[in-house]
Amino acid sequence: MSAFGRKPGTQSARPAFGVAKPMHGGGVAAPREDQGGGQFPPIDVASLPPAVDVPTGAVMPEDAMSRLNTRMATDHSDVERPQGFEASVHKIKEQVLPRLLERVDPEAASTLSKDELTEEFRPIILEVLAELKITLNRREQFALEKVLVDELLGFGPLEELLNDSEISDIMVNGPDQTYIERKGKLELSSCVFRDEDHLFQIAQRIVNQVGRRVDQTTPLADARLKDGSRVNVIVPPLSLRGTAISIRKFSAKPITLDMLRDWNAMSNKMCTALKIAGACRFNIVISGGTGSGKTTMLNALSKMIDPTERVLTIEDAAELRLQQPHWLPLETRPPNLEGQGAITIGDLVKNALRMRPDRIILGEIRGAECFDLLAAMNTGHDGSMCTLHANSPRECLGRMENMILMGDIKIPKEAISRQIADSVDLIVQIKRLRDGSRRVTSVTEVIGMEGDVIVTQELFKFEYLDEDKDGKIIGEYRALGLRPYTLEKARQFGFDQPFLEACL
Numbered sequence: 001m002s003a004f005g006r007k008p009g010t011q012s013a014r015p016a017f018g019v020a021k022p023m024h025g026g027g028v029a030a031p032r033e034d035q036g037g038g039q040f041p042p043i044d045v046a047s048l049p050p051a052v053d054v055p056t057g058a059v060m061p062e063d064a065m066s067r068l069n070t071r072m073a074t075d076h077s078d079v080e081r082p083q084g085f086e087a088s089v090h091k092i093k094e095q096v097l098p099r100l101l102e103r104v105d106p107e108a109a110s111t112l113s114k115d116e117l118t119e120e121f122r123p124i125i126l127e128v129l130a131e132l133k134i135t136l137n138r139r140e141q142f143a144l145e146k147v148l149v150d151e152l153l154g155f156g157p158l159e160e161l162l163n164d165s166e167i168s169d170i171m172v173n174g175p176d177q178t179y180i181e182r183k184g185k186l187e188l189s190s191c192v193f194r195d196e197d198h199l200f201q202i203a204q205r206i207v208n209q210v211g212r213r214v215d216q217t218t219p220l221a222d223a224r225l226k227d228g229s230r231v232n233v234i235v236p237p238l239s240l241r242g243t244a245i246s247i248r249k250f251s252a253k254p255i256t257l258d259m260l261r262d263w264n265a266m267s268n269k270m271c272t273a274l275k276i277a278g279a280c281r282f283n284i285v286i287s288g289g290t291g292s293g294k295t296t297m298l299n300a301l302s303k304m305i306d307p308t309e310r311v312l313t314i315e316d317a318a319e320l321r322l323q324q325p326h327w328l329p330l331e332t333r334p335p336n337l338e339g340q341g342a343i344t345i346g347d348l349v350k351n352a353l354r355m356r357p358d359r360i361i362l363g364e365i366r367g368a369e370c371f372d373l374l375a376a377m378n379t380g381h382d383g384s385m386c387t388l389h390a391n392s393p394r395e396c397l398g399r400m401e402n403m404i405l406m407g408d409i410k411i412p413k414e415a416i417s418r419q420i421a422d423s424v425d426l427i428v429q430i431k432r433l434r435d436g437s438r439r440v441t442s443v444t445e446v447i448g449m450e451g452d453v454i455v456t457q458e459l460f461k462f463e464y465l466d467e468d469k470d471g472k473i474i475g476e477y478r479a480l481g482l483r484p485y486t487l488e489k490a491r492q493f494g495f496d497q498p499f500l501e502a503c504l
Contacts, residue, residue: 286301312327443461
């Protein structure tokens with residue numbers, strides 16, 4: 001299919017043979033006997049459907065325009081508050097919590113686990129309920145105990161969402177609105193907070209766990225949860241609707257390349273080629289948009305690293321969960337209140353070179369540290385990897401050039417391009433499609449320089465074909481049948497034959 005939604009060699013839909021196309025502006029001519037009027041009787045123009053010129057390959061649902069009209073007429077401003085049983089439990093919690101805090105020693109409570117704290121709280125909660133003359137059944141009592149423990153030791157209303165394995169993203173837009181991503185689609189959650197102060201306390205509790213802070217002087221903060229989930233917090237005055245928390249959850253079970261293949265994120269040949277690339281110490285850049293699965297792919301590729309190699313990971317907020325025994329994670333440090341003491345990714349990359357690493361893996365490159373990573377790739381640290389925000393392999397190379405130029409490095413652009421061409425072996429392009437699925441859309445090899453242009457060749461690509469009735473995208477993965485230039489590198493590890501077979 002071409003970029004305009006039409007399959008090559010097809011034309012616009014035409015009336016079937018033997019059906020006259022109505023002429024507008026003049027009457028319908030009476031049939032003439034000598035022209036076969038008996039065989040082709042007169043056509044009632046009013047009974048004909050309106051002519052629509054639709055490309056044959058395009059998917060045009062019958063109710064597409066009606067959905068647009070419904071969207072225009074629907075008011076999406078109403079916020080769904082908890083109703084029924086959930087609302088009653090939260091209402092009781094607001095009455096019980098202040099009296100409960102009067103009877104609990106916070107320092108002693110912080111040393112107990114959730115299960116132990118629940119056992120300690122049970123008789124105290126019953127006392128408070130008796131004082132308030134509130135009678136609860138067993139189900140309501142268990143729900144109240146859970147809500148109170150989450151409020152004191154956990155992250156309040158967020159705990160239920162964090163424990164749901166089907167949710168991949170949590171987006172809190174102020175105390176009254178929380179969206180979640182489930183199976184690639186966004187939906188509104190019933191989770192709400194008491195008020196802005198309540199939400200701000202939860203945000204502070206999250207960032208304080210990793211030694212960060214968030215307040216009006218530093219209204220931005222990156223943090224992580226104990227399971228490795230990434231958290232970004234932004235508070236007023238930058239956020240106009242109250243404190244905003246964005247949580248990117250990661251699977252507790254390590255995701256492998258075979259699992260991604262089984263989920264149709266790549267083909268079997270792609271999977272084989274990426275396994276060999278990870279094992280043969282190819283320098284790999286994983287490119288893609290926000291939420292496309294770059295970190296997941298990096299974690300999956302790390303499974304192919306030899307267990308005897310020393311691996312260092314460098315990130316702003318530690319998200320990577322490598323599956324190797326000799327792995328040392330490093331994390332940057334923000335400046336203090338005086339604006340001093342910041343440790344950047346570039347500083348850590350330079351220091352990592354003195355730590356005898358076999359591979360250096362950067363969670364994401366955003367600036368001049370790109371040059372330091374390229375230098376590491378060329379100085380005996382083959383097999384280094386990183387992620388980058390870009391929409392195509394060609395744009396990925398352009399972004400790397402621009403990021404190096406953003407620094408204070410005074411070298412010509414041609415020298416930067418040559419450094420990139422000499423360092424990077426493979427670009428893995430990942431994309432989140434509009435149906436919510438994540439696919440590896442391209443695996444591109446960096447060959448070298450031709451003049452002042454970086455030359456690449458595409459080994460694999462994903463081609464869009466159609467959509468099914470449920471809106472799921474149908475496509476096919478193709479190996480372009482080209483002999484890879486990195487075959488010599490694979491030969492050094494004994495993988496040249498399977499690598500060549502996968503690419504052809």
